[in-house]
Amino acid sequence: MNRPNILWISTHDINPHLGAYAGVYPGAEYAVTPNLNRLAEEGMRFDNAFAAAPICAPSRSAIMTGCFPTSIGTMHMRTKAVPPPEVRLFTEYFREAGYYVTNNSFTDFQVPTPTSAFDDCSDTAHWRNRPDDSTPFFATFHGMATHESQIYLPEEEFSKRTAHVQDQDRHDPSLAPLPPYYPDTPVFRCSWARYNDLITEMDHWVGTILDQLEEDGLAGNTIVVFWSDHGLGMPRGKRWLNDSGLHEPLIIRWPDRIKAGSINTNLAHLMDLAPTMLQLCGIQIPTHVHAKPLLAADGTQIDQPNAYVYAARDRMGELEDMSRSVRDSRYRYIRHFHPDRGPMPHCDYPDHLDTWRELRILSSGEAGQRAKGLRRSLLTPLQRTLVAPAKPEEELFDLLEDPHETTNLAGQPRFDDTLARFRVAVANWQDTYGDLGLIPEDDLLEQWRPSGVWPQTAAPSAELTDSGVQARSTTEGAHVVWTADPPTSGLQRPGTPADRMGSPADAIGAPPQDGRTWKMLCEATPPPEDCEIWIKACRLGYLESEETAIPSHWPAPDALFHH
Structure with a gap:
């Protein structure tokens, strides 16, 4: 059997802000991404792919296990969980099937990565190091170019990090398509332009890896997958359960199997990649896996593998919270278990980022306006929801009519039936797979490691x-x-x-x-x-x-x- 190779290319902290998603995802037309555009033209673009969590490690744990983080204990950012004994990093199944499995080199899977996970997990890991040319490979490359930390670098350092972005491809802050929940200030315009410059830099890096695959004559028998882990590194993106925190680019190319230029509009979890890859390579999918294959063994679409997609927000650093979300093809529902806690409470790391700080400054300025007996004018009501002292218990958004999620429909009588349906969907999800977020984290740790051992x-x-x-x-x-x-x-x-x-x-x-x-x-x-x-x-x-x-x-x- 001529088994296909697999090449995964992943990045951090972006939504589908790629040229390939222009007209599909708001703001994608601003992007300069020729290599990823070409990859989409040669493969399948997924328009409705979502992370299981709006932050890195829980999301990656779902992708690597095919299981919901809330079910296996990997929902807190960061932790070192003890998943049920049947749960494995799915790369082990490829090693047992004779694949040469590499990771270059980021992990962050919410568990100590076992020796059994990869043949090579290092900065030099590459398919070119496999034992011989006949050995099939599963090679993963994780890029850091778009991580939120890179947006806010000093000017000189940012220029070095985006050295491959040509002058004509630099994004003009004055043209930045800011969503309405961001204040129109120089800080947000500059940050949005820089975010897109980093995407262009990342696109160059993707091109170098794809070129190596072509040079080695391997492109024809290699499944290439591009994905990001969660939303962009700005408020209302990363760390939020809105679409802007969870909606992801996903592109899969498999020459002569996946029709070039095809579009998949089915609901997809990123964690569905685990059983999808196993199925495409003829490896049995374990019964304990929660995720669903997105493609049949021959590369054709599976019709509606998911009726809903689910996600969770739990502790993130010292930011303690718990929210659950479910989305169908039109609506997103969010249930906040601690509505008394604001959506953007103090969290040391992001509070040092320019966009977080800008919102706090503007909110403080509005407090100063009130002190003078003036009406607030520095933020809109929508923007104030980001820095509000509390949040609604429930949120419901119509993504078709309101892609930026500006109007909460929960509480409007004509949406009572829709709201009831999503309440049941969340409850059924928790009942079916379990929700360890309902257990105090210290108690959970004690169950895993009595007395800390x-x-x-x-x-x-x-x-x-x-x-x-x-x-x-x-x-x-x-x-x-x-x-x-x-x-x-x-x-x-x-x-x-x-x-x-x-x-x-x-x-x-x-x-x-x-x-x-x-x-x-x-x-x-x-x-x-x-x-x-x-x-x-x-x-x-x-x-x-x-x-x-x-x-x-x-x-x-x-x-x-x-x-």
Whole structure:
């Protein structure tokens, strides 16, 4: 079987502000994105793709597991969850199917990334490093060019970060198509123009990766997927459950399978990518996965895989909140469990960003106007909802008539039936999949790690049988990996997150790096029979096991391996 390769290219913090979405998504006509426009012309553009959360790590956890963050405990930004034992990072299924799986190199999946997740997770990870040209690959590249932090850089540094944006492609702040919920100030105009300059810079980076695929003669048999994790890095985007916080670009190209220039208007979760990729590559979709495949095995559209798409907002840094949202093809409903808390309470990191600070300054200015007995005039009523001291318990928006979600329809009698339908949809979602956000986070952590002690995966035991070598860990949900690379100084002991306190790599759950190459213990990658190997077990949310050394008396390499 000539199995397709997979190339994922992802970016941070953007809505569908790509030229390919002009006329489909508000403001997309402002963008300069020739490479992504061409990718859409050659593949399928998804017009209704949505994140499971409006912030990075929970959204990425959904994409990598195919499960709702609220169901598996990955909904708080950031955390280190202990998902149910059946939950895995879905890249492991590709490794077991014989794929060379790489990640370059961002993780942030809300769990310590296990050794079993990737063949290579580093800044140099690339399909070009696979064992031989016949090995199918799943290569992921995560770009940081559009992250919210880049919008607000000092001028000189911003120019360096957007060095590939030609002068004629720079976005004019005076032409910035600001949504009505933003005040029309130089700060917001400049930030919107910079946001689009960063998208153009990112588009150049995408082009370099696609060029490499062409140079290697691999484009014809590679499924290319482009996506972002959640909305733009400005107020009412990232961290909000509005469409501006959740609506994402999604483009998939598969030559000769997916019709060039096709448009998919079905509702899609980004996490649907997990079962979609498995299905396209002929790998069985696990029964525990919540997500739905968006395409049939031959690349054709599956009609209406989702009646609704769901999303959640929970703790984000020190910003404590809980809201749930559901959307159909027309309406978005949002239920706020803490309506007494404002939508934009203090949060140290974003409060240092220019657009957040600008809103606070204008709100403070309006307080000064009131102090003088004057009417407020610096913000519109819509803009004031962003900095209000509270928020409505429910919100309902008609996206067809009101794409910027300016008018809350909840409470209008003619929408009572629609509101009731969405209330039931949220309740059914929570009942069907569970909602761990209803449990106080400290109590949840205590359930996972009593007295703060991290559970450790039991070291695997191995034995020779008539059918081959068996290696198992007694920890439910554990999977065994092996290496023929000897440890540098005795058997390696697993460290705890406390050992690396303050490490950025630990904050985003980067996998352990010991300079050795670890493979899945499975039929696709059996160990050599003529040398000593080392094995260990991995379980999502647990510390990895201690290593076990196995002497060089393995059976023939075509024996079956079980774990």
